[in-house]
Amino acid sequence: MASSKPRLRFAPSPTGFLHIGSLRAALFGYLLSKNLGADFALRIEDTDQKREVAGATDSLVTILKKVGIEFSEGPHIGGAYGPYIQSQRQDIYHGYSDQLLQSGQAYRCFCTEDRLTAMREEQEARHEAPRYDKRCRDLSQEEVNEKIKAGGKCVIRQKMPLDGLVKVYDELRGEIVFNAHDLDDQVLIKSNGIPTYQFANVVDDHVMEITHVTRGDEWLGSFPKNILLYQDFGWTPPKFIHMPLILNKVGGGKLSKRKGDVFVEDYLNKGYLVEALINFCVLLGWHPKSDKEVWSMSELENEFSIDGMGASPAIFDTEKLDYYNSYYLRQKSVAELTALCLPYLETAGCDINDPRIPSFIALAQDRLKTLGDIVEATAFLFALPEYDQELLCWKTLTKEAAQENLARLKPELEKVGASDWNKDTLTEKILGWIKDSGGKNGDYLWPMRVALTGLKNSPGPFEVAAALGREEAFRRLEIAL
C-alpha cells in the first residue's frame, strides 16, 4: 500500500454548510496537492455525533465539486485507504489506544464530569490555567480493574511529559517551542468509546500516509500534543502547514456566522460566481510570484505553491469580492449570463419566456455586482416605472421644451422601420438628425431616455429602445407626451 506519492487530505466535520474558512482550507489543500503531484483525499471527521447534521457529507461533496475542488479518494468514490468516514474506523482507533495503554503512554481516567467542572472552576478562581490534575494518571492496574468492575465509566487520556521542551516545526513559521509542563493530559478516547479529533486525526493521517497536513491556525495550540502522539507511536510526522485564520471585518475575531454570511452556499445563492469566490479566497493568504490578480482555477493549479503562503491572518472584506464578481460577470457571454440570471428573474415573478430577455440581460451586464442584482437592473425594462414629469427635463430644459423635443423626435424614430430597429441604426439616424437640425444631444437624448426608462440613471436611449422593441418604445414615448 505504501505510496511514493505525496498525499494530502481535506478533513471537514459534517456539521452543515461549507464555511468560507473550510473552503479556503480545501482550496489550499487541493492546489498544493496539484503543485506537489499528490493524491488528495476527502475524510469525514464525524467523531462528534452531537454536532453532526444529516446529509451534510453529501452536500459537502456536492458544493466542493461545484467550486471545482475534486478528490482522488473519499467516501463518495472510495480509495485504497478507506473507509473515509471516521465513525466507520472505530476498530482502528481502539487498536492504537490499546497500544498506548499497554506502553503506559496513556491511561484510563475515571473522573466524573462534575469533578472536572468543579476543578476547572476552582482553577479559574485562582487564576490558574485550567488543566486536568492528573489524579488518575498513576492508578495501579488493580485500581483500574476494580473501577471497571464497579461499572465506572472512563476516558483514555494522553500522558504528557512532566517537563522538558517540545519542539515542533510548522512549514510557514519554522520551529515553535512549548513547555511540556503547559500541556494538558488531553482525552484521546471519550467515555462513549469514540475518539476525539485529536486522536482520530493523528491516527488517520498516519494510517492514510498523509505527507502534508494543511489545517487552520486554531490547531497550533494542540500541535505539540499531536507531535507527542506521533513520537509515542514511533511514527514520522507529516509536514504541517497551519494556515492563518480569516477574520471578521467588523468586530474582529474568527470569521463567524453572527457577523455576516460565512457559508459558501450563502454567497452562491446571492449570485456570486464560483470563479470570483475562488479568485478572492486564494489571495487571502497566498500571493503569486507576479502581480497578476485575476486567476482561474486551472491557472492556480499550475502556479500555486507553498512559497507564496503567508502566516498572518486576513480580514474577510467583500469589497474586493464584489469587484471580482462583477469582473467575471462581465466576462460572460450574453447566453451564459442569461442562463445564470433566469432563476433570479423567475423567482422575482418576471415572464421568463419573454424573447427580449437576452437583450435585457445584455443591457444590465456591466452594472451587476451579483446575479441577484439582475432583478432590479432589468425591472424598468419589464415594466415602465412611474416617474415625475420633471425628470424629463434636461438641465435647464422646461417641461414644454422637453415635450416639444420629444414630439419632434417621434417622427424621426418612426422613419426607422421594424427591420432596422437596432441600436446602431437608431444611433446613426437620430444622432445625424440632431446634428443636422443644429440641436444639442442632451436636449433630445435625455428626454428620450427618461421617456423609455422612467429612470434618472439607466443605460443609453438607443440600446434601451432596441431592447424594448419598436412597439413598446413608442408606447412609452406616447406616455411621456
Add this chain to the structure above:
RNA sequence: GGUCCCUUCGUCUAGUGGUUAGGACGUCAGGUUUUCAUCCUGUUAACAGGAGUUCGAUUCUCCUAGGGACUACCA
C-alpha cells in the same frame, strides 16, 4: 489568568541590510460625442512603538503595545 501565533497603505498583499517601499480593491479627480454603469488616465494612503546589532535598518534580535487562536469527554 496561562500558552502560542500574527503585525507594510482603510482592505488583500509584494519587497530589500542601502528602493522614488510596488500591485490590486476602495477613495478622490479628470477623460471616454446626454445620465448611470463600463472603460481609460491620474490621485490618495503604509513599514505599530521603543531599544539593540550595523557605516546603514521597513528588513536581523529583544521588549512593549495591539490583534488573534487555543485553554471541553467540540472540531
